[in-house]
Amino acid sequence: MAEQRRFAELFHEALTGLTTILEGQGERPRALEFAVRGVEADPLREESHREVIRLQLAAGHPQQAVQQFRTLENVLSKELHAAPVQETRALVAPLLGAAADRLSRPRVAVSASEPGQELARAVPFPSGTYAVLLAEPVGESVPDSDWRSVAQALRRAARQRGAVATSESDRAVAVFPFVESALACATARRPAEPATDALTLRMAVDLGRLEVRAARLTGPVLKHAMHLLRAAKPGEVVCSASAAALATLAPEPACNLVDRGLCQLAREAAPERVFRLERGDPSPADERPRAAAAPSAPSVPAPLTRFFGRGPELTRLRKLLTTGSTRLVTLLGPSGLGKTRLATELANRVGEALAGAVWFVPLATVEAAERLADAVLRAVHDGPGAAGAEPLRQLVEAFGRRPGLLILDNYEHLLPEGGDFLEALLIRTTDLRCLITSRRRIGLRGEREFALQPLPTPGSAATRAQLLRCPSVQLFTDRVQALSPAFQVTAANAATVAELCTGLEGIPLSLELAAARSGCLTLTEMLQSLSRRFDLLVTQDNYRAARHRSVRAAVESSLASLTPELRRFFAKLSVFRGGWTLDAAEEVCGEPLAGDRLAELRDVSLVEADTSGAQTRFSMLETLRELAAEQLPASERLARRHADYYVALAERADLAVDGPEQEAWMDRLEVELPNLRAALAWALANRPTQALQLAVTLGQFWEVHGHRSEGREAVCAVLARAPRTSASLRARGEGLAGWLSYLLGDDERARPLLEAALKRSTRIDDWACASRVHYALGHFALAHERLDESRHHYEQCLALRRAAGNEVGASAALEGLGDVAAANHDYDAARRLIEESLQINRRYGSARAIALGLHRLAVLDAEQGELDSAERAFQETLTLFRQAGDRTSAAGATGELAQLALRRGDPATARARLRESLTEMRELGSARGTAGGLFLLGQAAAAEGDHRGAVAAFEECAAIRHTIGEHSGMAAALEELAQVQRRSGHLPQAVRHYAAAAVLRQATTPDETPPSVSESVADLQGALGTEAFGRAWDEGLAHGKRLLESS
Incomplete structure (x- = not known):
């Protein structure tokens, strides 16, 4: 501390x-x-x-x-x-104090030739925000003497609280530091003034910024105040909404403000709310009926705990309920989501804007709709109201006196009958607005539904700083500190706090009940208990309503009103993970009326419907899903239908992923990933062959959408569990596992899997599988710079696909052959092959396939020095890759743009782009992509003179390439590392790294050692001398041999 x-x-x-x-x-x-x-x-x-x-x-x-x-x-x-x-x-x-020194009285008088001119003195205060008071006599033709009398009276009235100055239009303006001072001045009872007693005045109070120019006042507030003054009736004092809102902050308000409603102050302006001042006796201009007794001082429950988050919700609700024409808003959500707390917070915040006319009525203990009017009247009047009078009529008369907000809390159990009371009340009052908290929508015309969501959760990757700004973490921390004041979110417990708050789904009740266990459970123990959340999230606190003493009770209170049929359907929905579509509910649950059932569940806040996409998507909180699953009898049939449905969905996607609909299908699979995982897990335990079929069918999805590691592990797990699957399916599985292993940089696992798949698919004459494996082996050989071997595999792939009429597949093989040609520096042949591939994809292929072709052409442009053309093409492909959801290729395009910036002599831009690219590559587990980015990052750091950063980047790059067996790439990284060390004066280390790189070059690409390396080695030999150089060189050769043997 x-x-x-x-x-x-x-x-x-x-x-x-x-x-x-x-x-x-x-x-x-x-x-x-x-x-x-x-x-x-x-x-x-x-x-x-x-x-x-x-x-x-x-x-x-x-x-x-x-x-x-x-x-x-x-x-x-x-x-x-x-x-x-x-x-x-x-x-x-x-x-x-009584005398406002900063608004001291004027010091210099001038002659008075115009009305109010005698007040044109040196303005005694600086520009700033002030309250202004204008007054004018009423009449068709007002003599100058009356204007002067009014100005002098205004000056005398303002003497103790403010000052009077002159506007640019020669009007006397009383200026005050506080709105309440202006109001007190306007309503003060003064001794009789013969000059003004016979006059009828109207006055206006406004608030805004005043500017002082040439001893005169100016500013938009003066024009607005004049419009406000014109809206005042004879004998009336009016006040703008901004001034009224500020006046309510005064500890002892000087007068009562009555809302006159919306007024059109200027022809072009929108209507705005205007307030009238009451002096204590009714104004002659007040023509409203006074039969009803005024409501008592509104009673909003005072909060006992701190409030967190909900900023956007409060803003939207406040706007809905204080502006526009909406008069009925229903705050919807299941029990425990914080509807009541949000409503009370809103009530406390809008009370000032509504001059305190906010009433909060709890209805949890009201048993029947017939008692609604009595309950509301009792809360509003702090008693039963007038004896013998109809409660609804009394409410209409009371609420008709001024605009206000009525909050009715926990309305769901009074529906549908309770809707009649609400409709009658709203029809018979013009300025009343209602906020309802309920688990069910009311169903009235004009109702605006506001579905409340859980508090935002941090996710597993959040930093400690992000955690401290996350509302769910703030709430949890605050409630824990109520029991353990020393508790803090630290670097040591941040990950556990993040996982716990995310697991509790940001549900305020769950967070509070979990925090209440902090006295006897550690964070880790709470996290482990989440698998039994209904046992964990319980309290014996008597101050809570029974339904809020446990999460189970809260959820079951939401289920209590369901019919048996609807309850069974709700239980069946627990088979889904992360959401579902209408057709999925119909087919998996075997419910032809699923649409009607889902609408009923949505009406009671048990299911959410997202209509923002092409298909409506339904979902429920995990807490609700777990309780629903408890009520579902063990049903293998339901799980099997779920797996069958999502296997069929994956197969439909697989048929389309090579065509123009690839992007849409990839996005659909991403959304359905939780369901696909659930189907895969069930099939792995019960139907291994179906599991392998699903894992293999998702091959392109695993690759393109950044799930390569998950896909490989899934396929390998099924291969181990399903030894008796068909040879064709097993070959496809081995080929996919090998391809994903290669993409992840795990060449040690990739090659044997690919070779086994090729052998198996060739033996059974499965040309489709064999062509995919040849394509993968072509990539593998090219990465290891075995160009002839790579060309052979691509040619085999091309022949098989053309024989089968698979033009889109043939285009991929042509691109591979183009890559081989480019590696041989035959750029004309490379461009010809890639353009041929691109033509095919423009006719039949996907947007991603087109982007890959354009990307390869951009690489050729860059290698041939056409940097401007290359940059335009990389920018285009970056956009296309992002649209297609191909994060790996998008990161690659960003890396290429970084390399162009480096070649243009802009290392700072290069490093910024590389940081972005490397972040993606690391998250995706792309070892080759990460190593390539580190290589460029090292070059950029070296160009900026950041030797330490360059050494770190090249060392990590070399380590990754050693792990994946890329010897020539490792040699290049060691050569760059040696160059940096030579420049920074670490000569023996530079010699050792040059020697190790020479060993790797000799084993892979002996003819590709850069000339600059030979020159640097010669310089080092001269600088160190023969003996020291020889010793360092021998140490480097030994190190290089060890690297070869261990990779």
């Missing part, structure tokens, strides 16, 4: 220094921004508040300064039972 306090002090010292520097440079807004960060970091630190207040005063914002002071007062009083010190109070004392 001492260490934390020390760092906190250092942080605030740094902020104070930064604000001082920024203010000194004239950047006061930025200084204020950093000062506010200090308050946010520690709301109890009075020095931080004082700095914000000082900067706000200096910037000409006295209203904000006082608001900040009041915030400090509240925080210190609530948390520490203390008050601000004298140094802080002194800053705002002039503003809070």
